[in-house]
Amino acid sequence: MWRHIASNALTLMIVVLVALGGFIAWAQHQYSKPGPLAEAICLRVAPGSNMARVSEQLAGQGAVTYPTIFRVGAQYAGKAQALKAGSFRIPPGASMAEIVDIVTRGGQSTCGTEIVWRIGVTRFQVQVRELDPVENRFVERASFDPVSEEPPEVYLQMLEPADTRFRLTVAEGVTSWQVVEGLKLVDVLTGEINGIPDEGSLAPDSYELVRGMSRAEVIAEMQRRQEERLQTAWANRAEDLPFETPEEALILASIVEKETGVPEERRIVASVFINRLKKGMRLQTDPTVIYGLTRGQGVLGRGIRQSELRRETPYNTYVIDGLPPTPIANPGLASIEAVLNPEETDFLYFVADGTGGHAFAKTLAEHNRNVARYREIERQRNGE
Structure with a gap:
């Protein structure tokens, strides 16, 4: 009789193990296969959030079918504690594994609102724009000249959120004086600029800004890029x-x-x-x-x-x-x-x-x- 009981117990254990293995394989497949999202969305991860909350957000927006598998998969991948605050574009069909990577890799937000300060040859302009996740392009919400116009309410509102992105674009052909005057009007930068940089030493380009960055840091990066460009072009000259x-x-x-x-x-x-x-x-x-x-x-x-x-x-x-x-x-x-x-x-x-x-x-x-x-x-x- 004991031999019969042991045999049944062993059989049951094997069945359970097989079932468990099958479930794990199924869960792994669910975690890595393309997800149900039909159109791209913008996922906002608030400061202090966690994977449980994010998994429910994703389920509510139709990006994942099984929130528990999302949480367990993130934990198993060692990324559960690496969640970053910000706004992130989740592409259509993104797997749970891909989404976990998006919300934990760090860097600037890839979705949401962006404020752009543009230093042009004839004018200075500030744009508030928001990414349309479906079209994957920015849509302008407001635009103004900070020299002659009062900032609109949407600009003041968007300066505060932690996931707002900031960018500076400098047009080709601007003078160093124009760059310095423009940087004075960028609200998220700090510090003074000592003198006008040498004419020609600043690279016209697009620059990611971080709240609290100093104006001197931005100038230094502009000079670094221009020197690098000039030396590379000189080395390859005719x-x-x-x-x-x-x-x-x-x-x-x-x-x-x-x-x-x-x-x-x-x-x-x-x-x-x-x-x-x-x-x-x-x-x-x-x-x-x-x-x-x-x-x-x-x-x-x-x-x-x-x-x-x-x-x-x-x-x-x-x-x-x-x-x-x-x-x-x-x-x-x-x-x-x-x-x-x-x-x-x-x-x-x-x-x-x-x-x-x-x-x-x-x-x-x-x-x-x-x-x-x-x-x-x-x-x-x-x-x-």
């Missing part, structure tokens, strides 16, 4: 360029940046100036004259006077030979690369063509015809 140092290349890159906003033209515009430098011709470029008048502190806001074109200043390239003493703006990577690997052309002149681009010429006679053509376009536009 032969027979009229530059002795990377700093001279940076000066010409800033001029190219101010002369054209058409990406396809940068290397051609660069070739014109390089051809002129090689021939000993003056650069004769208006943006340098304007910089000599404004020193980069805002826009001129009017045309250049003839007396200003004749006045000898370090930046008047109609009067001086060669390059001006410093850059006249902060050029982007494309303009730096353009002057260090320019197009091979015989062009010595260019003028606006009325479409936003330029007409290029090899001879002064051809250039004068292009100028006359552009002036006629201008007269027609003005109804003369």
Whole structure:
């Protein structure tokens, strides 16, 4: 009889173990297989939250079918205590394993509200925007100029939440003075900036900001990126360029940046100036004259006077030979690369063509015809 009981007990134990093994295999499959989410969602994890609460949120939003398996899987993976506060985009069909990874890997929020401070050549702008998780793109909620407009209520509200993302974008061609003035208006930054950084030393780019970061830290990162870009481009430069140092290349890159906003033209515009430098011709470029008048502190806001074109200043390239003493703006990577690997052309002149681009010429006679053509376009536009 005891042998019979033992045999039954063993059989039962085997059945239980098999069933348990089957359940574990099923649970593992559920944890790793694609989930039920049909459209992407934005999951907000509040500070102080835990996996239990998050699993219920996910179940309520249709992202997981079995919250318990989600919690146990996170625990088994050793990630239950690594939950990060923030807003996270959960893509459609994300498995529980993928979701656990998203909410524990750290870094900036990937969903929710973002405030962007934009330092542009002609204006400063602040945008409040929110990610549409389904379209995976930002939708603007508010936009204002902090110099002349009061901040809207949504901006003040979104400054406070811990999961709001902050970003700074700096346009190609802004001056160092404009960057410093813009940083003064970024509410989440701290500290003062001692002086104006060297012109051209700041990289136009997009920068992730963290609440409490110092303005000096942001400037240092801009300088680091620009130096890295310049040195890399210099190491890969073409032969027979009229530059002795990377700093001279940076000066010409800033001029190219101010002369054209058409990406396809940068290397051609660069070739014109390089051809002129090689021939000993003056650069004769208006943006340098304007910089000599404004020193980069805002826009001129009017045309250049003839007396200003004749006045000898370090930046008047109609009067001086060669390059001006410093850059006249902060050029982007494309303009730096353009002057260090320019197009091979015989062009010595260019003028606006009325479409936003330029007409290029090899001879002064051809250039004068292009100028006359552009002036006629201008007269027609003005109804003369």
